[in-house]
Amino acid sequence: MMSANNEMHKVDHIRCSHVGEHCATSPGPAKIVVRDFHAGFGETQVLRNVSLDIYPCQRLAIIGPAGGGKTTFLRSLNRLNSLEHDFRHSGSILLDGQDIFASNVDVARIRRRVGMLYAVPIPLPLSIYENLTYGPRLAGIRDRHRLDELVETSLKSAILWDEVKDRLREPAHNLSGGQQQRMCLARVLALEPEVLLLDEPCSGLDPISTAKIEDALDELKSRYTVVLVTNNTKQAARASERTAFFLMGEMIECGPTAVIFTNPRHGRTSDYITGHFG
Numbered sequence: 001m002m003s004a005n006n007e008m009h010k011v012d013h014i015r016c017s018h019v020g021e022h023c024a025t026s027p028g029p030a031k032i033v034v035r036d037f038h039a040g041f042g043e044t045q046v047l048r049n050v051s052l053d054i055y056p057c058q059r060l061a062i063i064g065p066a067g068g069g070k071t072t073f074l075r076s077l078n079r080l081n082s083l084e085h086d087f088r089h090s091g092s093i094l095l096d097g098q099d100i101f102a103s104n105v106d107v108a109r110i111r112r113r114v115g116m117l118y119a120v121p122i123p124l125p126l127s128i129y130e131n132l133t134y135g136p137r138l139a140g141i142r143d144r145h146r147l148d149e150l151v152e153t154s155l156k157s158a159i160l161w162d163e164v165k166d167r168l169r170e171p172a173h174n175l176s177g178g179q180q181q182r183m184c185l186a187r188v189l190a191l192e193p194e195v196l197l198l199d200e201p202c203s204g205l206d207p208i209s210t211a212k213i214e215d216a217l218d219e220l221k222s223r224y225t226v227v228l229v230t231n232n233t234k235q236a237a238r239a240s241e242r243t244a245f246f247l248m249g250e251m252i253e254c255g256p257t258a259v260i261f262t263n264p265r266h267g268r269t270s271d272y273i274t275g276h277f278g
Contacts, residue, residue, distance in 0.1 A: 031056040031195065031225045032077060037091035039069075039076055041084060046072045048249045050091075054195075059217060059226040061240035061257065063233055065272065068246040070229045074197050077227065078114035079107050095195075112139065115193035119200040121180035123172035128164055128183060131172045135191045150190045158186035159216045178209025185216060195225040202235065214239045233273055237261050245269045 030053035039047040047069045054060055062070045072081060079100055081087045093100050100110050112135075124131050132151045133141075141147060151168070155161040160182040164175070172183060181201060188196065198217075202210040217226055217239055230236050236243050237257060244254035245264075253266050264270045 028056065030054060031096065033092075033094040033097075035092050035094075037073075037076070037089065037093060039072055039081065039087070039089040041088070042086040046249055047076075050251045052244060052251060052254060054225060054227060055242075056225050057221060057223070058242060059221050059228060059240040061236035061243045062227065062229045062246060063231070063236050063243060063272070064246035064252075066231070067248070069249040070246050071199055073246065074116075074199055074227060074229050077195070077197055078111045078116060080111070080116065082107065112191050113193055114195040114197060115188035115191055116197040116199065117181075117185050117188055117201050119203045121177065121184045123175070123180050123183060126172060127169050128172045128175070129168040131183060131187055132190050135187065139191065150192075151186075154186040154189040155183075157189050157216065157220060158182040159212050159219075160186060176209075178205050178212065181205060181209065182212060182216065185213070189220075193224070195227065196220065198226070198228045200229060200231065202230070202232070210235070233261075245272065247272070 032054040034050055034052045034054070037047060037050040038045070050069075050073060062073065064070055075081045076089065076093060077100075081089075089101065095110065095113065098105070124134060126134065129151055132154060133147045136147060136150055141150070152161060152165075155164065160179060163179060164170075164183070167174075172180065175183060185201070202213050205213065214235070217228070220226060221241075228236070228239060230239075240257045242254065243257045243260040245252045245260065245266075245268075247268055252268055253260070253264060255265075260269065261273060264273065
């Protein structure tokens, strides 16, 4: 009789192929559909033939050694790579069925819908309150009550409200590093995105601050599609429902996180997870 792990492995093999996987636990249609995506800068090829479905209300972790294309892939999802003059790509990325690289796309709107948190927090040289309202004001929101509401809601979602609610007029640079990162997360949330991209958001944080970021992501998954790039495999195991392994510009495999970490299909995935290379 086939074991439970082998049954899960079989389902993952059928539903999570290299060309457009559909996990058995996926909640309906994919939010983002990536097909045959290649990307590079100038003569340097970074990504090759990546096909991946990213589902709403799930956390997808992307793991793999440095230089594997993880950040390039993440920055392609909201067209940040397009800011580089020598960026080139082929294939497609669809957001709710719309090709984000189409000539008629409003790129600024794409970046509001697909927000991004970076590895290093970058507070604006403003107060905490002004950091949180800067984006909404640029988007045309002027009503003070609405701005106050966005500040409180986003800070609560980032698990920071109780720590700063009496300090909103202080400079954001007065916050600790972990608090600054959570404030930057709140700043992204204040724009009410649909997708959150996180590029090594805990790389410079202590364990307590890391735990608070992970707690926030656990709460946010009920409302947002979350894509987390991390070099910390333990974090990926804790903070995602699905995991994709990238190596040398290719997606080697993707599937439910529990399966990837206990019964991966590919030996290269197993070798990376068990620390044989990194």
